Amino acid sequence: MTDSGNPHAHAPGTPTVAVIGDGQLARMMQTAAIELGQSVRLLAGAPDASAAQVAADCVQGDYHELVDLERAVEGADAVTFDHEHVPNRHLRTLLDRGVVVEPRPEALIYAQDKLEQRRRLHELGLPVPPFAAVESIDDAVEFFERVNGAVCLKATRGGYDGHGVWFPEDLEDLKKLVEKLLGDEVPLMAEEKVPFTRELSAMVARNRRGECVAWPVVESVQADGICHEAVAPAPGLPVDIERGTRTLAETIARELDVTGVLAVELFEADGPGGEPRVVVNELAMRPHNTGHWTQDGCVTSQFEQHLRAVLNMPLGSTELAAPHTVMVNTLGADESPEMPLTERVNAVWRRFPHAKIHLYGKSHRPGRKLGHVNVTGSDLRAVRREAQLAAHFLVHAVWADGYREA
Amino acid sequence: MTDSGNPHAHAPGTPTVAVIGDGQLARMMQTAAIELGQSVRLLAGAPDASAAQVAADCVQGDYHELVDLERAVEGADAVTFDHEHVPNRHLRTLLDRGVVVEPRPEALIYAQDKLEQRRRLHELGLPVPPFAAVESIDDAVEFFERVNGAVCLKATRGGYDGHGVWFPEDLEDLKKLVEKLLGDEVPLMAEEKVPFTRELSAMVARNRRGECVAWPVVESVQADGICHEAVAPAPGLPVDIERGTRTLAETIARELDVTGVLAVELFEADGPGGEPRVVVNELAMRPHNTGHWTQDGCVTSQFEQHLRAVLNMPLGSTELAAPHTVMVNTLGADESPEMPLTERVNAVWRRFPHAKIHLYGKSHRPGRKLGHVNVTGSDLRAVRREAQLAAHFLVHAVWADGYREA
Numbered sequence: 112m113t114d115s116g117n118p119h120a121h122a123p124g125t126p127t128v129a130v131i132g133d134g135q136l137a138r139m140m141q142t143a144a145i146e147l148g149q150s151v152r153l154l155a156g157a158p159d160a161s162a163a164q165v166a167a168d169c170v171q172g173d174y175h176e177l178v179d180l181e182r183a184v185e186g187a188d189a190v191t192f193d194h195e196h197v198p199n200r201h202l203r204t205l206l207d208r209g210v211v212v213e214p215r216p217e218a219l220i221y222a223q224d225k226l227e228q229r230r231r232l233h234e235l236g237l238p239v240p241p242f243a244a245v246e247s248i249d250d251a252v253e254f255f256e257r258v259n260g261a262v263c264l265k266a267t268r269g270g271y272d273g274h275g276v277w278f279p280e281d282l283e284d285l286k287k288l289v290e291k292l293l294g295d296e297v298p299l300m301a302e303e304k305v306p307f308t309r310e311l312s313a314m315v316a317r318n319r320r321g322e323c324v325a326w327p328v329v330e331s332v333q334a335d336g337i338c339h340e341a342v343a344p345a346p347g348l349p350v351d352i353e354r355g356t357r358t359l360a361e362t363i364a365r366e367l368d369v370t371g372v373l374a375v376e377l378f379e380a381d382g383p384g385g386e387p388r389v390v391v392n393e394l395a396m397r398p399h400n401t402g403h404w405t406q407d408g409c410v411t412s413q414f415e416q417h418l419r420a421v422l423n424m425p426l427g428s429t430e431l432a433a434p435h436t437v438m439v440n441t442l443g444a445d446e447s448p449e450m451p452l453t454e455r456v457n458a459v460w461r462r463f464p465h466a467k468i469h470l471y472g473k474s475h476r477p478g479r480k481l482g483h484v485n486v487t488g489s490d491l492r493a494v495r496r497e498a499q500l501a502a503h504f505l506v507h508a509v510w511a512d513g514y515r516e517a
Numbered sequence: 518m519t520d521s522g523n524p525h526a527h528a529p530g531t532p533t534v535a536v537i538g539d540g541q542l543a544r545m546m547q548t549a550a551i552e553l554g555q556s557v558r559l560l561a562g563a564p565d566a567s568a569a570q571v572a573a574d575c576v577q578g579d580y581h582e583l584v585d586l587e588r589a590v591e592g593a594d595a596v597t598f599d600h601e602h603v604p605n606r607h608l609r610t611l612l613d614r615g616v617v618v619e620p621r622p623e624a625l626i627y628a629q630d631k632l633e634q635r636r637r638l639h640e641l642g643l644p645v646p647p648f649a650a651v652e653s654i655d656d657a658v659e660f661f662e663r664v665n666g667a668v669c670l671k672a673t674r675g676g677y678d679g680h681g682v683w684f685p686e687d688l689e690d691l692k693k694l695v696e697k698l699l700g701d702e703v704p705l706m707a708e709e710k711v712p713f714t715r716e717l718s719a720m721v722a723r724n725r726r727g728e729c730v731a732w733p734v735v736e737s738v739q740a741d742g743i744c745h746e747a748v749a750p751a752p753g754l755p756v757d758i759e760r761g762t763r764t765l766a767e768t769i770a771r772e773l774d775v776t777g778v779l780a781v782e783l784f785e786a787d788g789p790g791g792e793p794r795v796v797v798n799e800l801a802m803r804p805h806n807t808g809h810w811t812q813d814g815c816v817t818s819q820f821e822q823h824l825r826a827v828l829n830m831p832l833g834s835t836e837l838a839a840p841h842t843v844m845v846n847t848l849g850a851d852e853s854p855e856m857p858l859t860e861r862v863n864a865v866w867r868r869f870p871h872a873k874i875h876l877y878g879k880s881h882r883p884g885r886k887l888g889h890v891n892v893t894g895s896d897l898r899a900v901r902r903e904a905q906l907a908a909h910f911l912v913h914a915v916w917a918d919g920y921r922e923a
Binding site for chain 2: 138147150163461464
């Protein structure tokens with residue numbers, strides 16, 4: 112594998128951040144870095160990966176291998192990640208050698224291992240659904256009875272975007288699933304299915320010094336475990352719930368010693384008396400899909416904030432730049448439309464000069480995150496409709512509302 | 518000279534723009550390109566130049582040499598510039614071979630040659646000061662008498678940031694200057710010094726199809742011919758003058774067949790009856806320092822708009838993202854302060870979490886444009902003060918208002 116890049120990619124006296132990972136999150140960290148006068152060294156698995164395409168200094172290698180990590184972090188002021196899959200033992204080795212790893216493996220474990228996360232949050236008295244480790248079919252059956260069959264089965268590690276989560280229909284289904292998965296050595300846990308009314312995401316950034324700032328809580332619309340939309344701020348969220356949810360995310364960041372951006376995905380559900388309450392779903396310790404709206408809807412984007420946080424720099428304002436921002440993902444259609452991508456972009460811009468289109472340089476695959484559209488404005492209905500129509504056209508080359516250009 | 522970069526820098530099916538020039542304008546075009554899923558191939562003079570540092574595909578070479586231009590434009594969907602100094606004959610050669618050069622040399626000539634520009638604008642009936650070619654001392658003397666000594670002498674070509682402009686004190690001074698400059702083979706013109714009340718900048722973008730959109734007119738604060746501040750929109754500008762000025766910039770773009778971003782720098786002066794009027798000062802056919810505020814204060818930044826325009830894509834909304842935005846340049850101090858740059862950035866962010874700092878990766882030189890600060894908000898006085906204090910601290914490591922951190 113060949114590295115690529117300019118030996119002068121890092122201007123003297125400016126911070127360099129090593130980013131492990133080559134997806135769109137790493138790509139967008141680079142745009143933030145360039146504007147800040149900082150620079151990124153990327154560890155990428157492939158030279159044509161989303162972030163590798165735009166990297167001025169790209170080390171190619173495998174993030175499972177210490178030797179590749181070492182090459183990537185050499186001389187960097189901090190090392191961070193666009194995913195949670197780097198082996199913790201390697202990060203500990205780097206830390207021992209004085210490398211600034213942010214977030215640290217002691218925090219990352221709670222984004223890597225769902226069971227550890229549930230245990231820790233429960234210990235802290237934070238709202239999580241009832242849960243149990245599943246090491247045998249008996250464990251599963253016992254939990255099934257405890258929650259009256261409302262079981263969600265999860266791989267404790269390695270899941271993302273809906274992978275590694277199962278909703279068994281009945282006890283037999285659960286038993287079969289558990290038997291198969293344990294046979295495949297998938298580490299498992301079970302938790303009660305939360306009958307939620309909607310999903311929320313609370314994001315904060317925190318630096319090593321302990322400074323912590325929260326973005327407004329957003330509503331996140333998911334399908335099959337994949338984020339489709341984020342609506343910022345979450346419409347109709349009672350002020351006390353919004354405040355409590357921000358505080359919850361700040362508490363998690365502080366108690367788990369998270370640095371960088373933390374996304375707390377939540378369920379909003381009805382409490383015993385019908386009042387709304389929130390329950391933690393997942394944690395991510397990096398910029399997150401539900402934070403892409405901040406690029407166009409907020410004074411400080413999550414990508415800039417992540418760099419500032421991992422470099423232990425002061426954090427930026429999270430004030431809104433517009434009353435409403437809606438982000439809609441462009442997820443690869445079942446079939447790539449005949450109309451070339453550039454023509455689709457042109458059609459969207461002709462109709463919606465306001466639409467902010469972000470594309471990741473990825474080739475088409477059904478369901479793949481290829482980009483996103485942000486729309487800001489003061490009329491939420493109009494903003495949301497525009498973002499949805501634009502994202503839909505970008506992947507299908509069809510206006511979902513039947514619109515035809517004059 | 519070695520090129521650097523990733524052979525996979527250009528994702529299949531996405532537009533590639535060749536950018537000739539390696540300064541901060543080219544650097545910021547790249548951040549826009551990355552977010553749009555487009556890509557840039559840079560022709561840079563040095564591997565450590567501002568834009569070269571962050572380029573994933575960087576051809577090193579000399580923009581005066583056709584062979585280097587040819588290497589840079591190969592396979593690109595369009596070629597554009599971050600300065601006006603590429604020889605027009607080379608651009609014509611490229612055009613003849615079918616390369617999409619935007620703006621075209623026929624337009625660029627009016628940004629390259631101040632005398633040609635004055636003649637053309639005058640011919641179009643647009644407001645320019647009285648002017649004359651100066652090919653001899655007699656020409657200069659004649660013009661001196663015509664304008665009662667209020668002479669501004671200019672090199673018709675090659676000037677920028679106040680270089681190539683002289684204000685002779687008296688006739689003797691003028692004669693000496695002209696003698697020396699003509700002896701040095703500097704092509705000259707003279708024009709009447711405009712007794713302006715302030716400077717404005719009107720920016721538009723136009724694509725090959727003729728679509729043209731204007732940004733709000735801004736006030737530009739210059740010293741020694743260098744832009745220090747831009748205040749958007751220009752405070753207290755009467756609506757009819759704002760409208761007329763936008764129309765003037767659109768007319769210039771259309772009549773001169775400009776593509777990409779056009780900056781029209783203007784003097785606001787008192788008309789014969791005391792009413793305000795505007796007079797064209799300079800033209801630039803590329804993103805411009807007085808448009809940096811659009812990165813944080815406008816739906817579409819000048820860098821994104823330039824790429825869209827040169828690729829003949831539909832143009833974006835130029836609606837304001839905030840009531841007021843002030844951009845202040847960070848110009849290298851006489852001496853670089855002892856406090857390292859990163860510490861200065863930290864101090865600014867501690868005091869002003871709203872300040873958007875953009876840095877170009879350049880080393881310190883007195884007066885050099887090292888970066889800029891954008892501040893947005895609804896209270897113009899506060900916004901302006903914050904932007905000025907932040908920019909001042911970044912270069913001097915001193916708070917101009919005596920502020921001390923607790």
